[in-house]
Amino acid sequence: MTPADEYEREPDGDDALAAEYVLGVLQAVERQEAARRIDSDTEFRRLVTQWEERLAPLSASYAERNPPASVKQALDRRLFADEPRDRPALSRLWRSLALWRGLAAAATVALALFIAVSVLRPPVETQPVRFVASLAAPGSDVRYLAVYDVAHNRVGLSHVSGPRASNRDFELWIIKPGSAPVSLGIIPVGATVHLPSEKAGGLPDQGAALAISLEPAGGSPTGQPTGPVVAAGDLRKI
Amino acid sequence: MTSADITKLILRTAMKDRAAFDQLYRSTSAKLFGVCLRILNNRAEAEEALQEVFFKIWTKADRFAVSELSPITWLVAVARHHAIDRVRSRHPAALELDVALGAADPAPDPEKSVLAASQKAQIDRCLDELDTERRMAVRGAYLDSLSYAELAARHDVPLNTMRTWLRRSLMKLKDCLER
Numbered sequence: 347m348t349p350a351d352e353y354e355r356e357p358d359g360d361d362a363l364a365a366e367y368v369l370g371v372l373q374a375v376e377r378q379e380a381a382r383r384i385d386s387d388t389e390f391r392r393l394v395t396q397w398e399e400r401l402a403p404l405s406a407s408y409a410e411r412n413p414p415a416s417v418k419q420a421l422d423r424r425l426f427a428d429e430p431r432d433r434p435a436l437s438r439l440w441r442s443l444a445l446w447r448g449l450a451a452a453a454t455v456a457l458a459l460f461i462a463v464s465v466l467r468p469p470v471e472t473q474p475v476r477f478v479a480s481l482a483a484p485g486s487d488v489r490y491l492a493v494y495d496v497a498h499n500r501v502g503l504s505h506v507s508g509p510r511a512s513n514r515d516f517e518l519w520i521i522k523p524g525s526a527p528v529s530l531g532i533i534p535v536g537a538t539v540h541l542p543s544e545k546a547g548g549l550p551d552q553g554a555a556l557a558i559s560l561e562p563a564g565g566s567p568t569g570q571p572t573g574p575v576v577a578a579g580d581l582r583k584i
Numbered sequence: 585m586t587s588a589d590i591t592k593l594i595l596r597t598a599m600k601d602r603a604a605f606d607q608l609y610r611s612t613s614a615k616l617f618g619v620c621l622r623i624l625n626n627r628a629e630a631e632e633a634l635q636e637v638f639f640k641i642w643t644k645a646d647r648f649a650v651s652e653l654s655p656i657t658w659l660v661a662v663a664r665h666h667a668i669d670r671v672r673s674r675h676p677a678a679l680e681l682d683v684a685l686g687a688a689d690p691a692p693d694p695e696k697s698v699l700a701a702s703q704k705a706q707i708d709r710c711l712d713e714l715d716t717e718r719r720m721a722v723r724g725a726y727l728d729s730l731s732y733a734e735l736a737a738r739h740d741v742p743l744n745t746m747r748t749w750l751r752r753s754l755m756k757l758k759d760c761l762e763r
Contacts, residue, residue: 365754369722370623370664370729374672381665395652400761402657403703404726405664410614411621413634418609421635425642426602478595480649491649493599502599504646538600584592 364393368401475549478584479556481577488516488576490533492556494543501543501556503533508576510535510560517561519571520546523553532565533558550581585611590655598645605642612656613638616663623667623729633670637663668729710760718753725750 366372367380383390477494488508494501501518510516518541519527531541559566560573590611596604616637620630640662648658711719717739724730730738736746 362751362754365758366751368661369725369750369754370668371725371732371735371750372672373731374669377669377672398653398657398661400758401707401726402654402660403707404723405619405657405660406704407723407727408615408618408622408660411618412614413617413631417617417631417634418613421609421638424635424639478649491595491598491646493595504598506646506649584588584595 360390361393364390365397367394368397476584477550477554477581479579479581481556481558481579483575483577486574486576488558490558490577492518492579492581494546494550494556494581496543496549499543501530501541501546502538503541504538505536513563514573515561515563515565516558516576517565517571519557519559520550521555521557522551527557527571529566529569532561554581555579556581587655590659594641594645594648594655594658597642598649608641609638612659615656616659619660619663620667622727623664623671629670630667633667634663637666640666664729671729672731706761707757710757713760714753714756718749721746721750722753722757 363380367377367384372380380390380394384394385391475496477496479492479494481490481492482488486508488510489506491504491506492501493504503518516533518530518533520530520543521527528545528547530543530545533539533541555578557571557575557578559571559575561571562573566572590608593604593608593611597608613634617630617634620633620637621627624630624633641659644662648655651658653661711722714722721735721739724738725735732743732746732750735750736743739746741749
């Protein structure tokens, strides 16, 4: 390092801090402080995201190593201990039930296809179609992940962040290009919830979006959003 | 498994789809275990860390959807930061031992990768524009999770000098990658 180097202005500020966090050189206390800022400071989070992507190609040098089976077993015990297990008789029954349901469903699809073809309609799509939308809005910390399952006519919502005010409800809307928003109902309280989506009217068009508005308890009195949109996002096919 | 496939698995995991989570584990646990092993340099600890990492992936998969990161980058970031936090909170004695172990292992990096080769080539080209020592410091920091103190000791420079070096190197790297 030359003396001239020493007088060169040292880069500082949030961009350098974000880089140091991603690189991993900070001490425990500094890392905790940075992690807190990632959760609370959108601009800092954006800088960290950029550095993650920038340096990500370096991770190609991490060799793949197979973990022992005991890790997944311990993980399953920890995550799914409450779910029924070790009941082989019941599970056989469920399997055979699932098989019969599968056959029945296959028969239904075959029949539907037969009818469709016989009346010269385009073939019915048999693959489940899912759309996903990440719902967020500037100035709001309400975030939801939505998965729209067309085959089962329902929208699954995963609550990422942002509490709702007391005596207010979140209402979910589907917005198709050139049409007024259609309410899919009040979003129930919970980490992972489902809403029926019959009212959405089948496959979303290109450019359809979901939005969440803040409404009086019980939902919009007018049938159209009356409160601010706290999160929104485009539906993308997956 | 493509990036789009992994995205689907993470999104289905966010909806608490256990089959998708199992498949995600099968497809990515070897990579993430590699990350934990390299950073923690201790098998038992790496196994414990991997369990924690997938616990986080199960509980925080919905955060991925709002993170704007590509799926593998998100998964690797979850694993790296968990492993780094573990290293940083270790007892100092354990730390010194691991520095010695780390310093004794300059093995060449296997280039087997799920990442685009062109991105790898680009960052390598930009790292090549840095002095050899600074390049090694950046790689050592990222891959082995060395702290400023450890890097300063390894390169035999004062800690503040190392901080200045690394910050400048990172900004040069950024400029090069954005050219």
